[in-house]
Amino acid sequence: MHTYTKQSLTLILILLAYFSLDNYIPLTPWNQLELVGPQLRGTLLAVITFGFIAIFLLRNMLWGICLGTIWAFVWFLLQLQQWWVPYLFGPTALHEDFEWYFTGGYSLTYKILPLIENRPVPDGQHMVLQTLSLLVLLSLIRVVMYSLSVRKNKGLS
Incomplete structure (x- = not known):
């Protein structure tokens, strides 16, 4: 198994471990599970x-792996859309109401960024x-690029 593949697998395991623990173990003020409860659908x-x-x-x-890379891209974009678009641009067609932020207890969690309005x-x-x-x-993109270059080189030799 190539090093890039091992790195991707390790990062996926870390991501899943973090996401699962964060969704099920109350760590106030890190998360506010007391208000929203365990996040079964998202975790699954x-x-x-x-x-x-x-x-x-x-x-x-x-x-x-290519399909997985596309999914990882969508997963990342959804997070940007959920958090960074409203933070940087305020209300948009996707985020007219920020009720979810307050009722979910996210206004009470640990932050390093300043409040904007x-x-x-x-x-x-x-x-x-x-x-x-x-x-x-990024690690999946690297695996795909490496795999494609190996296949291309095998086809040339």
Whole structure:
């Protein structure tokens, strides 16, 4: 197994471990599970999809790794859309109401960024998740690029 594949698998395991723990273990003020409870749907979505990506990596199934890379990109974009768009731009067609932010207890979580007006602020728990998600995405892109170059070189020799 190539080092890039091992790195991607490791990052996926770290992402899933962090996401699962963060969704089930109350760590106030890191998360506010007291207000929203365990996040079963989101956790299952992550475990199932990234679990399949891990299987594709283990079996060196390039088409599956490519699909997984697309999913990791969508996963990362959804996080940006949920947190950074409202933080940087305020209300938009996608985020007319920030009620979810206050009723979900996110206004009470740990933050390092300053408040801008009355907008949602990306909190520490989500910034860590977004960083891990970006690292997984970049590592998958690297696996795909490496796999394609190996296949191309094998075809030339």
